[in-house]
Amino acid sequence: MSATTELRRTVAELHRELTRYELVTWTAGNVSARVPGQDLMVIKPSGVSYDELGPHAMVVTDLHGELVEGELAPSSDTAAHAYVYRHMPDVGGVVHTHSPYATAWAARGEPIPCVLTMIADEFGGDIPVGPFALIGDDSIGRGIVETLATSRSKAVLMRNHGPFTVGTTARAAVKAAVLVEDVARTVHFALQLGKPEVIAQEHVDRLYERYQNVYGQ
Secondary structure (H helix, E strand, O other): OOHHHHHHHHHHHHHHHHHHOOOOOOOOOEEEEEOOOOOEEEEOEOOOOHHHOOHHHOEEEEOOOOEEEOOOOEOOOHHHHHHHHHHOOOOOEEEEOOOHHHHHHHHHOOOEOOOOHHHHHHHOOOEOEEOOOOEOEOHHHHHHHHHHOOOOOOEEEEOOOEEEEEEOOHHHHHHHHHHHHHHHHHHHHHHHHOOOOOOOHHHHHHHHHHHHHOOOO
8 A cells, every 4th residue: 555545544534533623614624644755745625525535535746736646626725735844844744724713813813822731731832823825825834834933833823814733743733723723712711701821931841841742652
């Protein structure tokens, strides 16, 4: 079984996690994965129903967004994903959703403050806002890379658009997409009650170090 065949199955399965956690509606959102050892990626096709996203529907492109395998047109966000892979060699997966609470923060152009230990654990501090960029070329990808270059966060809230997340694998990027929506919702609720207290940087650093290097099996 080729590397792209296995990844097409994995990426198709991960798209079901986006609907399971209610991070997308209709045909919005996408998951991609870098093909290990090759300048290729697997990504969702454009405008296809999630019910139809089996392995056969996934497409393979090069890291400039040119179709290599598959019969359908790649996602409209392909150029953004490809730019991230070209400029962030440690990234193995990229996810974009329009999950409502995280997207609400993106609409406000406001970072999600690090007021929860989960934010410190997973994102290492505030979840940053990236610049406004139009869809269709690599402008969104440039904004993602430039924003995350100065942050430990695995998520960026692209202004007036929505969250993009990265990970060492596509599954890790999906996890970050699930968690950024969860904390966006919780912090929104907290703000209805008052002003939540930001966690001190020394505690953020300790929490992040433990979660990234000690927590789990």
